[in-house]
Amino acid sequence: MTDATDMTPMSAPAARHTSGSLLTASARTKRRNAAETRFKAYGIAAIAIAVLALMFLLYSIVRDGASAFQQTYVSLPVTISAEVVDPKGNRDPAEMAKVISMSYGKVLDDSLKAWIAAENIQIPDLSEADIKSFFSNEAQARLREMVLADPSIIGETLDMTALTSSRVDGMFKGRVTEASAALDAKTSVAQYQLAQAMKDKGALVTKFNTAFITKPDASDNRAEAAGIGVAILGSFYMMLIVLVLALPIGVAASIYLEEFAPKNRFTDVIEVNIANLAAVPSIVFGILGLAAFINFVGLPRSTPIVGGLVLTLMTLPTIIISTRAALKSVPPSIRDAALGVGASKMQTVFHHVLPLAMPGILTGTIIGLAQALGETAPLLLIGMVAFVTTYPSAPPEGFFDPASALPVQVYNWTQRADPAFFERASGAIIVLLVFLLCMNLLAIFLRRKFERRW
Amino acid sequence: MKSVKLTVSAIAVIAASASAAAARDQVQVAGSSTVLPYATIVAEAFAENTEFAAPVVEGGGSSAGLKQFCEGVGENTIDVANASRKIKDSEVETCKANGVANIMEVQFGYDGIVFASDINGPDFVLTPKDVFLALAAEVPADGAVAANAAANWSDVNPDLPAQPIMAFIPGTKHGTREVFEEKVMMAGCEESGALDAFKAAHPDDEDAAEAACIAIRTDGKSVDIDGDYTETLARIDSDKNGVGVFGLSFYENNTDKLKVATMNGVTPSVDTVASGEYPVSRPLFFYVKKDHIGVIPGLKEYAEFFVSDAIAGPGGPLATYGLVPDPKLADVQAGVADEAVMQ
Missing domain, CATH: 1.10.3720.10 (MetI-like)
Incomplete structure (x- = not known):
């Protein structure tokens, strides 16, 4: 409604410039057109800055975060030794529940050592600590749950797919390199070589990380098990x-x-x-x-x-x-x-x-x-x-x-x-x-x- | 009609919340961000090895945790406060005033405090004296006390690298700050003879001299970090000249990015801290409300589990993370079992 009334004063100055040709733009029209072009350029520049900022944000987040959706698992035959999980040997659930999850680490360490011997992998300087820190601590807890749920598996050897520690996982995500492993107190070059050898033999698999979406948070010792x-x-x-x-x-x-x-x-x-x-x-x-x-x-x-x-x-x-x-x-x-x-x-x-x-x-x-x-x-x-x-x-x-x-x-x-x-x-x-x-x-x-x- | 239904359900939710006095069945913990990783490791292991519900652990800093702890007794207050320093007398008073009279103090291990710089930078061989002369607000110069003018580490001690002084130290809300002030700044103040100079400058006021010892320069060469060690690490990453103060366990997790400084010639490690050779260490504590034992299920069991040999002892998961085990752990265990309260 109001637009129609506004038209009148706008058309009045235009009438004063009827002397020039409609086909050649007057200096004033050129100035107005130039102002309009400049304004459009400012607008495009503003959008470009905003888009660039957004792109940078998204890029850095995806670059750092995409690897969270992949996780490295170790797949090994694990022998559940009765000496560790049932020291009294009476299969009493109450006695077995007293063996805390940290003790189950020995079961996993022994299984890994057995596998290394069976596959005849020779890595100099491979220490006890490298074996110990290869598995995630979450694997011990899961093994304990399995044993307590079904004590009949004690003494058996079963194929288990378990999480590796965050450092081993990082070796396949570019976070841990051979050079950084040498400086890192939590891993070593020997562990790096072991991980690579296991990868070649197919004992390490990288899978889509559904646990990240479904599992709860985990403590600082088990970064690899943390989920949302x-x-x-x-x-x-x-x-x-x-x-x-x-x-x-x-x-x-x-x-x-x-x-x-x-x-x-x-x-x-x-x-x-x-x-x-x-x-x-x-x-x-x-x-x-x-x-x-x-x-x-x-x-x-x-x-x-x-x-x-x-x-x-x-x-x-x-x-x-x-x-x-x-x-x-x-x-x-x-x-x-x-x-x-x-x-x-x-x-x-x-x-x-x-x-x-x-x-x-x-x-x-x-x-x-x-x-x-x-x-x-x-x-x-x-x-x-x-x-x-x-x-x-x-x-x-x-x-x-x-x-x-x-x-x-x-x-x-x-x-x-x-x-x-x-x-x-x-x-x-x-x-x-x-x-x-x-x-x-x-x-x-x-x-x-x-x-x-x- | 839709909105009528929604309104009814909204009222139902409000009514439900009003009757929410249901008993809490999990232990609630808050406090020091240095103790937080240890507490989360314990909480996780406690939940998977016992029948009790998983404790809920919050950070926030020693002072904030103890403040919450002292708010009173009851289910909507926390049961355990983590602290990287001893509880202060003033805090015990506040606790008493609010009805928290029976506090169990549990010291479960030690933590080293280290100075570390960028992995590609020069080596730092520090002494408390060097740190004091580099970071104090005022230093003695020619018999008088003057504002600190040192710009490079080499100005303080010719053996140190000629690198601009840039330190990232924990902010005042952290328990680490107090240890830094006491074990580094105070020690350096005495070693360098500055304490005597300050005493001469303030002849009638003993406290003023000590306050001067721990006063940090405010000209931008020392920055208080109120966040966590990750922030300190990020600062060093962006300013390669920076030297930061870290917990030993944090450093142990990031040895590929940080180079640690020696103190009095001793390299910090779990062993040197345990033996007492490395001077800058502090005990770690948690405080338990005795009045909540028996009310909150699993509270005493949590405390006992925390200090058990399998958890806090040598080779346990806490030591794996970087805790220096307490050599007198057996006494601590006995104290927790007896529910011994602070005097």
Whole structure:
């Protein structure tokens, strides 16, 4: 509407320049065209900088993290010696349970030595320590579980596929080279040569690392066994809580503010406060969560319920603002028509306005959730940056079990000493980015599918 | 309609959370980031070798952990605080004021503190005196006390490389900082005779002289690292002149990137720390709330498991990671078994 009125003053100066030919551009037109070209160039440069930054980020993450999805396993015949796993020889489960997992290392070491002798591999300087640190400590724990679950395998020789230590794994990922192995206190050149010889004989296999996605975190001694299973589950639980709490509260608040509330100083104050809350640093919500939910209400630390409640508070302003914008964009004529045929105010809102605003609300909610998924700062204070190795149980009880979250798992791993954790942190970032991408694609899909134009 | 359903389920969740006084069945631990790797190794082994639930271990630093520890008694407070220094009297007071009267102190081993620089850089042969003269805020010069003007390590001691002084030391929230101040800066202060100079400058105030000994220069040649050793390592990676302070176990995990400095001519290792030849080491502790034993399942068992020979002894998984085992581990085990509290 307003465009038509604006045309008049624009056309007036153009009329004064009718003396020149339309085919030859005047100096002034050239200047205007040049300004436009320059502006386009600035825009392209801005986009190029942004794309380059993104490319660099993605490149460095994929370069460091792609190897987390591969893992080296050793596949050997393992003889389960009764002397180690059942020293009393009476097959009493209670006695056998007293043999702790570290003792099972001897079973694996002996099996490796037997294999080296059988294959006639000659490596000078191969020490006891090199054999001992070849397997992951996780293999001992798994062997102990197997024996306790089925004592009949004692004395048998079975083919076992076990994790190698993080240094051996690193030899096939370029993280550990022969030169670095010489300097490294945790491995040696002899161990490097042994790994290469085993690879040639087919005793070492590199497989897709499903355990990385499904298994829980592991301690600093077992970087090769660490996974993001608990973190994914914890993040999922928190997102569920945020969705279930923030969506209804946010939508109800926005509908009231937008459709029913009188416009007065009080609602203005609320509006300013909501806009302010959206910009409050997220760590503030963490401090609030610690004081309110853990110290006052007495909810347990490190649990998805507290994380979910804190993230709900953080996401609410985002959802309210986007919902109000979606409600505002529904043309007043729809409301007028509904009221005109005798619908009540509530019928108007729920039958006509809300369905039309739904795509905008959903988009806002999903973007709010994606933001909450990647949030670390508030979780630092409520104990989510913890070492948790047990999966939380199914909801609703699982909401009160300790869990980790994806972004804090990344934060956690970047602080560990073993360089293998750095690779895993980058791998976890890739998983997090994939989740965020999926959520944003879903938002775009929902908007396209349900969007109505007038 | 959809939103009505969602609202109802939301109310259900809130109601469920209000009745969430369910008993905690796992031990909760927080504290020193130096002790954190040991505690995670123990927590993992404890869970797979016993019937108890896996303990939840948080880092955060010794002071932060002890602060949480002293918040009170009850299920929503932590059971164990890890510390890379002894608990302070002021912290014991805070604990008492909040009802945490019975604290079990468990010393489970030693950790060496090492100075290390980039693997391709020159060798450093340090003494506490050199470090003090390089990093102190004020040093004695010609009988008076003056601001530290040393720019290169060779200015401090001609035997050291002519490399600009750039040190990355742990920030004040770390327990490591206190050990650094006490075992390196204080020792260097006395060796170099600076303590006497400071005493002369502050004749009536003994504390002021000691405070001057551990005051670190603030002209940018020494940087406090508030993060973990990984941050120190990253700083050295980007500034090859840097010398950083690390835990021995962290260094042992990164020997292909770092070159360790000797101290008083002794190369740090598990053996030299255990024998006491290497001067810069400190005991590691964890503190247990005795009042939680019997309330939180597995708490006493966790403490006993932690200090057992198979875990904290020589050849155990903690020693593999870099812990220097406590030679008096048997006494520690007896103390834990008796639930001996601090006086």
